[in-house]
Amino acid sequence: MNEHERFEANRPRLRAVAYRMLGSATEADDAVQEAWLRLDRAGSEHVDNLDAWLTTVVGRVCLDMLRSRGSRREGLLSEAEPTRTTGPEDEAVLADSVGLALLVVLETLTPAERLAFVLHDLFAVPFDEVAPIVGRSPDAARQLASRARRRVRGHSGPAGHPAGREIVDAFLTASREGDFATLLSLLDPDVLLRVDEQFRDLPTELRGAHDVARFYVGRAHGAFPALIDGALGIRVAPGGDTLLVVTFAITGGRITALEATTNQSHLRDMEILPL
Template sequence: MDGTDLLAERFEAHRRHLRAVAYRLLGSAGDADDAVQEAWLRASRAGADGVDNLGGWLTTIVARVSLNMLQSRRARREDPADLTPEVGTTAGPEQEAELADSVGVALLVVLETLTPAERLAFVLHDLFALPYEEIGPIVGRTPTAARQLASRARRRVRGATVAPDPVRQREVVAAFLAASRGGDFAALLALLDPEVVLRADAAAVASGATPEVRGAHAVAETFSGRARAARPALVDGLPGAAWLVGGEPRVVFRFTLAADPAGDRIVAVDLIADPEKLTLLSLTFLDELS
């Protein structure tokens, strides 16, 4: 086995962790897989000779790729001088761990309110325990500045409006699927955020899906009269649906709802059809729980 094959084998052992990091940074399964693939290309070109902590090294690569994707996708402007000192951060280790656990389902929508650097600092430190000494170089800041970024993000997460009711989220997705099957265009529009985006991965596109559709009217047109065979499900704990063939998922729909208490508007739908991606998803069918 040559060096590249050995690195590939070791990379695969870390793939699930790397995908989890990228997914929580990017909020999209498709983007997360793209980030992991780009990380592999960079790692294979660089080689791992002399790398003592392969997992940490790969995590750093994925984080840098994800940060570039966030900055490109969202084009957010940041003021490097606007780094206020830490205030009101008296939580101990147990409370910090509780915070990391509590934001699981709501995390993706809450993180949309953060700048890319804040998002990366918070996720890497609070959810994946990466030290600020390693986070700083990724975001181009000192460890102290990285700590301040995470602190500012943490305050925003704590101060965010109460997370949407998960029961209500399921009801919204169920209503959306019913409206889709029945071709109820008005009902679909009522459930969609005006700026909603529908994203499809490469496998779904190869089967005829449009790579990206934006706006409530366009997304409602895409779904109207369809989704007849889709079953409501939790996809990695988030509301969604799946289309099965022979008992196996062929297409998964992941829904992201607005980060407000009502949570009654869909802000994003990810269409996942790549077989490898599907094997990494955790699916719980809601019709089997009722």
């Protein structure tokens, strides 16, 4: 696969990132095009992880665009509905889990908060990768995302049945009952599980629906649905003390990423609410 083909394979995801960052289909296309131009100029010979590199570039381009936008709001909300799609894939990229209400709430965030929230909570980019984009430490990037979550939650109404709750419930039930087929159906084929540090028998990273389903089958005892800093997930506390939390990224009715936090200092800083 040549450089252009590799970029095109990443285009839908990059456009989804940019659209959620900018709230404008036109600006999202401009940001993705700028990423291609930078790749074309720099080449990918010395890039170890092209997916991560492109996400970083698009994130920085969007951050610059948000900062230069300043207090301007012209046309933003009129462009918030994805009317420029040309096919099913484009429609999924722009419309899936992106509503006008969310875009309005995102507009209340600072550029750095918005980027940290979008990259981490919606696309499961780890804070170690978010940090250099916003020019902060990983812990500071985590705090940016946490503040953003609280604002999003505060504008989203009662959280008794947040979007995706039924998927988390189904995941927990299938895990407890050892229902491998149902677990597999709930996971995106390219789902990614990340853990912030080594913890018991948890792998620090696991990719692919089969491997993630195989790991979770027969587990989830002592796990319950929760809001973790406003993000949908689960809390594992078999003895009453929280051992870990897992946040979910859900797109198109499937779980696309799971991020587990086991670091006790981070857990103490989190707002964990039962559902």
